[in-house]
Amino acid sequence: MALNITFRQLKVFESAGRHLSYTRTAEELHLSQPAVSMQIKQLEESVGLPLFEQIGKKMFLTTAGREVLVYSQSIGHLLEEVEVVLDELKGGSSGTLAISVATTASHFATRLLADFSKRYENVTISLDITNRKSLQRQLADNLPDLVIMGQPPEGVEVESEAFMVNPLVMIAPTNHSLVNETNIPLKHFEDEHFVVRESGSGTRGAIQRSFDELNVSFHTGIEMSSNEAIKQAVEAGLGLGIVSIHTLELELETKRLAILDVNDFPIQRHWHIVQRSGKRLTPVAQAFKRFVLEEAEKFIRLPNLTTEIV
């Protein structure tokens, strides 16, 4: 004899068998009480035996009821397992995530990834930190799932969305003569030789463009491929620097560097999350993109722009 029973009947019965109450089953499953008793009645008809008995005001499982409860609980667990396996196959809460970020973005990207991976514990994340030029190449080769960078690249078809400000500020050692000045004209720095990032850097490109737009000549001094090195060089008196405020949290807090109050500064930029046009993002990559767009600003504290160290 083939049993003609449904998953829905077993689910309702499992809850009723656990609670020994139709009222609580109805609450748990958001059903009406008649709907619960109807499902159980149909199940009893298919099984051909009563599953509950009422003695006084109390409800008990019959012997058949106890047997069916064990099986309906096992079937319930199996269904849960199927959901997990399918979710994994779809990449929903597990899988891999390849993120590449601009050197400067590494100052906050690790924090973002840490928070994301707390929610998606089964995801294996790889983070590549490199400069803008190399990110452009990676996008052209369709390597990373997603990229976090300043200006979206030219010459590669991408989809990009801005998610957070990225102000560039001029920094000086705290004993610099201009530290207490306000509204310093940019022209004042025409003869300055700035400590700068390497030529493939997005920050460096943005500074050059901004000086060009304002018709002020920009001279580069020592080149360095890391923001950390630039900050140390500026602190040591090797020249002034222009860096993203994201890199300065610690130096401002410990009063090791000062932000100069220069006209037309900060240079206003934004961080973008970028993917190759037409790329089919995995569910994990989609989740990360949503996380960045919706929550990044909550996790990342920008140092106060007006912080000046005297």
Ligand code: PGA
């Ligand atoms: P960078 O990147 O670290 O290469 O300067 C920042 C950016 O993309 O603007």
